[in-house]
Amino acid sequence: MIGIIDYGMGNLRSVQKALERLDVQSEILSSPNELKDVDGVILPGVGAFRDAIGELQRHDFVNAIRETVASEKPLLGICLGQQLLFETSYEDGTYEGLGILEGDVVRFQPEPTIKIPHMGWNSLKIQQQTPLFSGLASGDYVYFVHGYFVQPKDSSVIAATTTHGSQEFVSAIASGNVYATQFHPEKSQRIGLQLLKNFANLVASRNFAGTTES
Amino acid sequence: MLAKRIIPCLDVHAGRVVKGVNFLNLRDAGDPVDIAARYENEGADELVFLDITASHEERDIILDVVARTSEVVFMPLTVGGGIRTLDDIRKLLSAGCDKVSINSAAVTDPNFVKEAALRFGSQCIVVNIDPKRVPVAGATIPESVPEHLRVQPRPGKNGEGEQVYWDVHVNGGRKPTGLDAVEWAKEVERLGAGELVLTSMDADGTKDGFDIEITKAVSEAVNIPVIASGGAGHPQHLCDAVTAGGASAALAASIFHYGEFTIQETKEYMAQQGVTVRMVEQTAPSQAE
Numbered sequence: 001m002i003g004i005i006d007y008g009m010g011n012l013r014s015v016q017k018a019l020e021r022l023d024v025q026s027e028i029l030s031s032p033n034e035l036k037d038v039d040g041v042i043l044p045g046v047g048a049f050r051d052a053i054g055e056l057q058r059h060d061f062v063n064a065i066r067e068t069v070a071s072e073k074p075l076l077g078i079c080l081g082q083q084l085l086f087e088t089s090y091e092d093g094t095y096e097g098l099g100i101l102e103g104d105v106v107r108f109q110p111e112p113t114i115k116i117p118h119m120g121w122n123s124l125k126i127q128q129q130t131p132l133f134s135g136l137a138s139g140d141y142v143y144f145v146h147g148y149f150v151q152p153k154d155s156s157v158i159a160a161t162t163t164h165g166s167q168e169f170v171s172a173i174a175s176g177n178v179y180a181t182q183f184h185p186e187k188s189q190r191i192g193l194q195l196l197k198n199f200a201n202l203v204a205s206r207n208f209a210g211t212t213e214s
Numbered sequence: 215m216l217a218k219r220i221i222p223c224l225d226v227h228a229g230r231v232v233k234g235v236n237f238l239n240l241r242d243a244g245d246p247v248d249i250a251a252r253y254e255n256e257g258a259d260e261l262v263f264l265d266i267t268a269s270h271e272e273r274d275i276i277l278d279v280v281a282r283t284s285e286v287v288f289m290p291l292t293v294g295g296g297i298r299t300l301d302d303i304r305k306l307l308s309a310g311c312d313k314v315s316i317n318s319a320a321v322t323d324p325n326f327v328k329e330a331a332l333r334f335g336s337q338c339i340v341v342n343i344d345p346k347r348v349p350v351a352g353a354t355i356p357e358s359v360p361e362h363l364r365v366q367p368r369p370g371k372n373g374e375g376e377q378v379y380w381d382v383h384v385n386g387g388r389k390p391t392g393l394d395a396v397e398w399a400k401e402v403e404r405l406g407a408g409e410l411v412l413t414s415m416d417a418d419g420t421k422d423g424f425d426i427e428i429t430k431a432v433s434e435a436v437n438i439p440v441i442a443s444g445g446a447g448h449p450q451h452l453c454d455a456v457t458a459g460g461a462s463a464a465l466a467a468s469i470f471h472y473g474e475f476t477i478q479e480t481k482e483y484m485a486q487q488g489v490t491v492r493m494v495e496q497t498a499p500s501q502a503e
Contacts (some may be wrong), residue, residue: 013284013308013310014284014310017284017285017310020285020287020490021285021288046335046337046338047334047335047337048335060267065492110437114216115437115439115462116254116334116437117337117408117439118216119337119408119409119439119462120216120217120218120219120259120439120462121216121217121219121259122217122493123215123216123217128476129385141217141492143289143290145408157257162216164216173349178356187288187289187291187312188288189254189288189289189494190494190495191286192288200342
């Protein structure tokens, strides 16, 4: 069972519908206590960083998410959900994130030929072999809509990059049991569904391993 | 590199896709969900449903269409047509749509755009702007239009003839507002719109190509993506909109509905012309394993 964290920010139903399409069981979690009962977690999100971290705090999700990551359950952050995993965001001020990964969230630099937000389909350059990308290849297109992106301190967590104008930014993360994408797999047609399926397989295989050990 | 988007637009009336000329002689063209799935398979990058249902009682039917579509189609879905309140937007987003496009209501109450962007985020607020070239002589500008947004003299079509106003129209292109298309675009960006759909009333329905001058002027004036709309009759027109016109995407209806060109053919043509587009393999969406 995959839990989708509901903290009042984001299109949860899109993620859930994509999982339904893949015959993956999921439930919307509106309380931190429910995190204990799921095998993997998706942290979605659209909107502003400040509001999102505020809502996570208000719903007592901050420590619960850190504990979930420490328990080695797979976690997938999507879009703002990826940015929230980092230490500091500079979106309209300076805000502290979950700090699960080291690094910052910064804005695209203006260029004459690019639009900000970065909106639409752009291609992936795969930087790390991870089970999350099973069946995906460099050059595959995925759907983005964002004005900010993450800058990890440790470059080994970078799973994929993408180029907007002359700026190459981090479009996916894989670090232990923590996965994240700046793009929206739930809106990226076949490629996106494949990635969600891969995440569901990661959750299932870990769960299976856990069962056999006990 | 960011691909230029191709966006088919479907007119939906009382839950069915319809075809017609200027909303007359509407003919049933099928179930929106089926057509959405076909377009996804052909490589559409996004989809727009324009709800042209007139009667108030039938307006909630679109929510069911959106809900059913978002169960089988996994790309961004925009709904436009008659959106006037925050509650209209909330209902559409919870049904599964990703963006809403606001037209007349933005002109009537610009603050609505601001409130919608604050509440739901700029990424889901699209504003439609429908400019039409009108002669400078004889045009009346309502007193209520603020000085900085008033129409100003602009070049005529292809730079020929007298200077004209690029006057934003509402009510399906029937009613002039006295707002300058370029200045209004900057204003709605400032209010928080995340994207613009620019439909030239002069080009719409002609199949002679998009209005490149207006598209270029607006694209250069704002920093948010501009979707060119109105006038597509050949894949070359879509190339022109995103190259000479500087648009981030091109929206088209009849060129795809009447089977003149498929989305796949259009994209292949554009790729040959050197435009970056996203090509997809022709597989059923359900085959992702």
